[in-house]
Amino acid sequence: MAWAEQIGKQSRRVRYRSGDGHTASISGFTTQRAADNYAADIETDQRRNA
Secondary structure (H helix, E strand, C coil): CCEEECCCCCCCCEEEECCCEEEEEEEEEHHHHHHHHHHHHHHHHHHHHH
């Protein structure tokens, strides 16, 4: 499970559950689309490696 959230006026981050159940995040996205695409990539990678 991965999701994008706004953390400033023009900054977004992607948060996701890591394999051990902890929440991890990656910040620095300037558009919602970029963050959503990255979140989708994380979910795809997690499904492939499961």
